[in-house]
Amino acid sequence: MSHLTDSIPTTPQSWNRNPGGYVKHQKLLVKLVAWLEAQGSEVQIPEDRNGWDRGVDLIVNGLRIDLKSFGLGAYGKSLTWDSEYYRGRPAPIYNGTETDWFVHPTEGPVSEWIAAERIGLRTSKYGHAPYYFQSDAIDMTAFVAS
Secondary structure (H helix, E strand, O other): OOOHHHHOOOOOOOOOOOHHHHHHHHHHHHHHHHHHHHOOOOEEOOOOOOOOOOOOOEEEOOEEEEEOOOOEEEEOOEEEEOOOOOOOOOOOOOOOOOOOEEEEOOOOOHHHOEEEEHHHOEOOOOOOOOEEEHHHEEEHHHHHHO
16 A cells, blocks of 8 residues: 655645645644545645645545644634634635645544635635634544545
């Protein structure tokens, strides 16, 4: 079995303006890929573009995944991106974005991380970060089973 985790850079890259955030993201990506491989999922790492990846960190069973390095805050029936950077900003769906699903880490094991389809991401009308309805989100165990 190939180990894609060996091909994921976990050190700062010259093109990246947030080396600490990049390293955190990449270490989470290694955890996610290792778990997905252990589940028997078909996992591909797209070629590094030395910049914007069009919202695709990996491809799982043909679906394009954008791994976020922050979790979600539960508020009523919504799950809001727990990121000061995105507070008050529109949902980051740009022309050229190829993301199918977003994945957010939790404090628990990767099986409990949260996945939600890009089409379910909404812009807050109240100045908060983008959010999903809880009914649009699943854990990674359900994601790989679907």
